[in-house]
Amino acid sequence: MREELIRVETLAKHYRVPKMKLFEKRQAVHAVDGISFGITEGEIFGLVGESGCGKSTTGQMIVQLVKESAGSIYYRDRKINDLSGAGMKALRQELQIVFQDPYSSLNPKKTIGWLLEEPLIIHGIGDKAERRKIVTETLEQVGLSSDYLKRYPHELSGGQKQRVGIAAALVLKPKFIVIDEAVSALDVSVQSQILNLLKELRDKLRLTYLFISHDLNVVQYISDRVGVMYLGKLVEIFDAGSTVDGPLHPYTKALFSAIPDVKGEKERILLKGDVPNPIHPPKGCAFHPRCPLATDKCGRERPALRSITPSHAVSCHLYEEGDIFQ
Numbered sequence: 422m423r424e425e426l427i428r429v430e431t432l433a434k435h436y437r438v439p440k441m442k443l444f445e446k447r448q449a450v451h452a453v454d455g456i457s458f459g460i461t462e463g464e465i466f467g468l469v470g471e472s473g474c475g476k477s478t479t480g481q482m483i484v485q486l487v488k489e490s491a492g493s494i495y496y497r498d499r500k501i502n503d504l505s506g507a508g509m510k511a512l513r514q515e516l517q518i519v520f521q522d523p524y525s526s527l528n529p530k531k532t533i534g535w536l537l538e539e540p541l542i543i544h545g546i547g548d549k550a551e552r553r554k555i556v557t558e559t560l561e562q563v564g565l566s567s568d569y570l571k572r573y574p575h576e577l578s579g580g581q582k583q584r585v586g587i588a589a590a591l592v593l594k595p596k597f598i599v600i601d602e603a604v605s606a607l608d609v610s611v612q613s614q615i616l617n618l619l620k621e622l623r624d625k626l627r628l629t630y631l632f633i634s635h636d637l638n639v640v641q642y643i644s645d646r647v648g649v650m651y652l653g654k655l656v657e658i659f660d661a662g663s664t665v666d667g668p669l670h671p672y673t674k675a676l677f678s679a680i681p682d683v684k685g686e687k688e689r690i691l692l693k694g695d696v697p698n699p700i701h702p703p704k705g706c707a708f709h710p711r712c713p714l715a716t717d718k719c720g721r722e723r724p725a726l727r728s729i730t731p732s733h734a735v736s737c738h739l740y741e742e743g744d745i746f747q
């Protein structure tokens with residue numbers, strides 16, 4: 422079995438909400454509320470869920486851009502969330518992130534060549550000629566010729582900018598990349614080109630990804646396993662390629678039912694109400710107020726995320742003990 426590259430244990434982030442009144446009780450947004458999962462070396466682990474469920478916060482905690490409120494993050498069995506100084510700098514090279522919006526993540530005043538060289542300078546890698554060689558090779562890896570070295574971000578199309586965003590993450594030769602809504606702003610045809618490029622790069626460079634998107638269609642296409650988040654919690658982890666072991670959680674089923682079906686045979690499951698406020702998450706199962714199958718128990722007890730097979734786990738009272746085949 423392949424080694425786990427990343428593991429998070431009961432990871433949580435609570436953001437304090439500013440007080441509106443002087444004597445009001447201090448409140449917190451439970452952005453990520455105690456999640457545990459692992460990503461195997463070479464795997465693409467997809468994270469999906471509606472906007473605000475805590476996907477970006479999870480990715481940013483793993484690459485240490487956001488400090489966790491509780492829990493642990495391991496990289497190759499080494500706890501990394503207490504590192505500082507040199508240890509942290511070395512680690513930054515191995516863990517990278519690609520953001521949704523290449524427009525704001527690329528400085529408009531700098532050439533592509535400069536933008537890609539800068540991380541190498543910061544990490545003290547190579548002399549001028551060596552750095553130029555690495556930058557040119559990295560551009561080639563993302564399908565752009567050396568003609569782009571002298572260009573500015575505004576001269577590029579959305580897809581080309583995102584290729585540069587990926588090159589900026591690759592230039593330090595990382596092992597693990599968080600890819601956060603990186604194709605969400607692109608046209609569908611450009612989306613699939615970038616998704617295929619990401620898959621090719623994973624294979625060629627032996628990378629491991631946490632691939633984040635609100636779009637289950639996209640996540641299902643690129644991922645090996647998928648984690649479904651709802652209100653800061655993981656409600657299901659399933660094997661994206663499995664045809665026998667489909668999604669079980671009523672929330673995952675609702676997300677799947679929203680994907681248009683070519684044959685038009687699927688019945689869409691419409692969820693009641695809105696996503697609850699993460700300042701006051703519901704008691705019991707966070708999904709129960711919107712769940713078409715909720716029972717009294719769901720309002721009282723929070724279900725644990727339980728493994729059903731080695732690659733499938735679900736957090737739902739419907740699938741406890743002998744009830745799996747209901």
Ligand code: ADP
Binds near residue numbers: 472478479
């Ligand atoms: P997603 O990426 O799934 O859309 P996020 O991780 O961005 O979700 O956000 C999860 C929750 O945390 C949301 O309710 C969001 O409003 C809140 N949140 C995110 N960042 C901050 C912040 N810096 N301060 C306060 N609340 C935040």
Ligand code: MG
Binds near residue numbers: 476477478602
């Ligand atoms: Mg996000």
